[in-house]
Amino acid sequence: MRSFKPHTYTDEHVRLAERIGSQIAGAIANAQLFLKEKQSEEALRESEERFRQVAESVGDFIWEIDAKGLYRYTSPSVDRILGYRPMN
Numbered sequence: 001m002r003s004f005k006p007h008t009y010t011d012e013h014v015r016l017a018e019r020i021g022s023q024i025a026g027a028i029a030n031a032q033l034f035l036k037e038k039q040s041e042e043a044l045r046e047s048e049e050r051f052r053q054v055a056e057s058v059g060d061f062i063w064e065i066d067a068k069g070l071y072r073y074t075s076p077s078v079d080r081i082l083g084y085r086p087m088n
Protein backbone atom coordinates (compact mmCIF):
# COMPACT_ATOMS: atom_id res chain seq x y z
CA MET A 1 0.00 0.00 0.00
CA ARG A 2 1.31 3.37 -0.90
CA SER A 3 -0.06 6.87 -0.62
CA PHE A 4 1.45 10.30 -0.99
CA LYS A 5 -0.93 11.68 1.66
CA PRO A 6 0.06 11.21 5.29
CA HIS A 7 -2.21 9.11 7.53
CA THR A 8 -4.25 7.82 4.60
CA TYR A 9 -4.55 4.31 6.02
CA THR A 10 -5.92 3.38 9.41
CA ASP A 11 -4.77 0.46 11.55
CA GLU A 12 -7.82 -1.42 10.28
CA HIS A 13 -6.66 -0.92 6.68
CA VAL A 14 -3.19 -2.22 7.59
CA ARG A 15 -4.60 -5.31 9.36
CA LEU A 16 -6.85 -6.03 6.35
CA ALA A 17 -3.86 -5.72 4.00
CA GLU A 18 -1.82 -8.05 6.22
CA ARG A 19 -4.61 -10.68 6.21
CA ILE A 20 -4.92 -10.46 2.44
CA GLY A 21 -1.14 -10.73 2.10
CA SER A 22 -1.13 -13.85 4.28
CA GLN A 23 -3.83 -15.45 2.14
CA ILE A 24 -1.98 -14.63 -1.06
CA ALA A 25 1.27 -16.00 0.39
CA GLY A 26 -0.52 -19.24 1.30
CA ALA A 27 -1.93 -19.57 -2.19
CA ILE A 28 1.51 -18.98 -3.72
CA ALA A 29 3.08 -21.57 -1.40
CA ASN A 30 0.41 -24.11 -2.38
CA ALA A 31 0.97 -23.43 -6.07
CA GLN A 32 4.73 -23.86 -5.67
CA LEU A 33 4.23 -27.11 -3.75
CA PHE A 34 1.87 -28.39 -6.46
CA LEU A 35 4.41 -27.50 -9.17
CA LYS A 36 7.23 -29.31 -7.32
CA GLU A 37 5.02 -32.39 -6.93
CA LYS A 38 4.21 -32.41 -10.66
CA GLN A 39 7.91 -32.02 -11.52
CA SER A 40 8.81 -34.89 -9.17
CA GLU A 41 6.14 -37.12 -10.73
CA GLU A 42 7.46 -36.35 -14.21
CA ALA A 43 11.06 -37.03 -13.16
CA LEU A 44 9.99 -40.37 -11.68
CA ARG A 45 8.13 -41.31 -14.89
CA GLU A 46 11.21 -40.46 -16.95
CA SER A 47 13.46 -42.46 -14.62
CA GLU A 48 11.15 -45.48 -14.75
CA GLU A 49 11.05 -45.27 -18.56
CA ARG A 50 14.86 -45.19 -18.75
CA PHE A 51 15.06 -48.20 -16.42
CA ARG A 52 12.50 -50.09 -18.53
CA GLN A 53 14.45 -49.36 -21.72
CA VAL A 54 17.71 -50.54 -20.16
CA ALA A 55 16.09 -53.65 -18.66
CA GLU A 56 14.55 -54.60 -22.01
CA SER A 57 17.76 -54.10 -23.97
CA VAL A 58 20.28 -55.98 -21.83
CA GLY A 59 20.70 -59.74 -21.82
CA ASP A 60 21.00 -59.95 -18.04
CA PHE A 61 18.30 -61.07 -15.66
CA ILE A 62 16.77 -58.21 -13.74
CA TRP A 63 14.07 -58.69 -11.16
CA GLU A 64 12.43 -56.89 -8.31
CA ILE A 65 11.06 -58.69 -5.26
CA ASP A 66 8.75 -56.99 -2.75
CA ALA A 67 8.88 -57.30 1.04
CA LYS A 68 6.65 -60.40 0.89
CA GLY A 69 9.05 -62.18 -1.44
CA LEU A 70 6.84 -61.79 -4.52
CA TYR A 71 8.37 -60.93 -7.87
CA ARG A 72 7.15 -57.45 -8.81
CA TYR A 73 9.19 -57.18 -12.01
CA THR A 74 11.23 -59.50 -14.20
CA SER A 75 13.09 -58.38 -17.28
CA PRO A 76 12.11 -59.78 -20.70
CA SER A 77 15.36 -61.77 -20.78
CA VAL A 78 13.97 -64.10 -18.07
CA ASP A 79 11.23 -65.21 -20.46
CA ARG A 80 13.55 -65.19 -23.47
CA ILE A 81 16.25 -67.33 -21.85
CA LEU A 82 14.39 -69.43 -19.27
CA GLY A 83 10.90 -69.47 -20.74
CA TYR A 84 9.32 -68.15 -17.53
CA ARG A 85 6.57 -65.62 -17.94
CA PRO A 86 5.62 -63.30 -15.11
CA MET A 87 2.33 -64.07 -13.42
CA ASN A 88 -0.10 -61.16 -13.21
